[in-house]
Amino acid sequence: MLTRDPLTQADPDVAAAIADERRRQLHGIELIASENYTSAAVLEAVGSVLTNKYAEGLPGKRYYGGCEYVDVVERIAIDRGKELFGADHVNVQPHSGANANLAAYFSVMNPGDKILGLSLTEGGHLTHGKDVNFSGRFFEAHFYGVDHETGLIDYDNVLKIAKEVRPKGIISGASAYSRTIDFKRFREIADEVGAYLFADIAHIAGLVATGLHPTSIGQAHITMTTTHKTLRGPRGGMIMCAEEFGAGIDKTVFPGMQGGPLMHVIAGKAVALGEAQQPDFKTYGEHVIANAQAMAAALAERGFPIVSGGTDNHLFLVDVGAIGISGRKAERVLDKIGISANRNTIPGDTRPPTQASGLRIGTPAITTRGFGETECIAVADMIARVLHAPEDEATLKRVSRDVLDLTAGFPVPGIDESF
Numbered sequence: 001m002l003t004r005d006p007l008t009q010a011d012p013d014v015a016a017a018i019a020d021e022r023r024r025q026l027h028g029i030e031l032i033a034s035e036n037y038t039s040a041a042v043l044e045a046v047g048s049v050l051t052n053k054y055a056e057g058l059p060g061k062r063y064y065g066g067c068e069y070v071d072v073v074e075r076i077a078i079d080r081g082k083e084l085f086g087a088d089h090v091n092v093q094p095h096s097g098a099n100a101n102l103a104a105y106f107s108v109m110n111p112g113d114k115i116l117g118l119s120l121t122e123g124g125h126l127t128h129g130k131d132v133n134f135s136g137r138f139f140e141a142h143f144y145g146v147d148h149e150t151g152l153i154d155y156d157n158v159l160k161i162a163k164e165v166r167p168k169g170i171i172s173g174a175s176a177y178s179r180t181i182d183f184k185r186f187r188e189i190a191d192e193v194g195a196y197l198f199a200d201i202a203h204i205a206g207l208v209a210t211g212l213h214p215t216s217i218g219q220a221h222i223t224m225t226t227t228h229k230t231l232r233g234p235r236g237g238m239i240m241c242a243e244e245f246g247a248g249i250d251k252t253v254f255p256g257m258q259g260g261p262l263m264h265v266i267a268g269k270a271v272a273l274g275e276a277q278q279p280d281f282k283t284y285g286e287h288v289i290a291n292a293q294a295m296a297a298a299l300a301e302r303g304f305p306i307v308s309g310g311t312d313n314h315l316f317l318v319d320v321g322a323i324g325i326s327g328r329k330a331e332r333v334l335d336k337i338g339i340s341a342n343r344n345t346i347p348g349d350t351r352p353p354t355q356a357s358g359l360r361i362g363t364p365a366i367t368t369r370g371f372g373e374t375e376c377i378a379v380a381d382m383i384a385r386v387l388h389a390p391e392d393e394a395t396l397k398r399v400s401r402d403v404l405d406l407t408a409g410f411p412v413p414g415i416d417e418s419f
């Protein structure tokens, strides 16, 4: 593992900022639904000498010499990915979830083709066709939403839009959707209009891997994911598909989109996928969901409507607009007391996305550090106290102290207590 001393000596400014961030992660409460804490083993792999190595190509078929050891690492990552998700073909090279998505699209579609994805303001992701993203610039993007009453995807409506649009690709998966996604139904819709089905499981991958969310493998033609959200690995992407799409995926990732793979990150992915194969990772996933449900219920009891009434997964959306504040305001007030969460539009939001009426809350990170339902209810109480009195400095001060008291009892993997 990298020792901290060489960095402190060589570059005290960067070292100090990293130390500050380490402290923030240790003492704050992390509720950003897309974040997590990797294990110390993953951190060590990502901070390893593998960052020095060029390895364009695939294991056994590289464009550079000296790849015998990185080949071992990438083969382990691929094999574990296949086994964990039950996928026939896996590519572990995408640098990020966004890269994985673009590579997946371009492996079977061409510029100008039509795509149909969940709208960003109703829970989708930028890479599902938003105009400012390459997905919206290269493809003719169309969108489905969620029912504004129930907060749920209305599959009949998705089918109706698909029949009108006739897209080449339908994108399922979301960044802010708290309910089970019916990939089987999506496949039926795709089949009915002759479209490819993409499943972007970036958020729920850890739950899918452990059977806590129905899998997209075998339903979607191509499944894309990040490795750093509920999967608890290093920051990166991964693509899974049936054998018939494998060669197209591999060549679209490289040389189509990327140059040299990040072998140090692929080593971290291998380690994380191995961790996810252990029985305790399923227990972790069960706790993630139980914690999200407990916190959502506790917030509802304290006057905050929850979009769709609750959650089946690791996250939920709180309608803070209902108590007269914007999501942005809520995000800022919580930041002041050491709680990180992010503003999010809610279905049918009347505020612009920069303000938003919702707050997205996720439990993957706090569950990793050992919070249980009791702690989650305590966190809900802290959130309710400050959001009901955002200008009351005495309350903010008291709750910041409660945050420190609570986090002091729960170590973060990979961060030792001396910081």
Ligand SMILES: *Cc1c(COP(=O)(O)O)cnc(C)c1O
Pocket: 034, 095, 096, 097, 098, 099, 101, 124, 125, 127, 173, 174, 175, 200, 201, 202, 203, 226, 236, 237
């Ligand atoms: C987070 C996310 C991504 C993008 O992942 P990055 O690694 O940030 O590029 C893609 N799709 C969905 C649904 C996501 O939530």
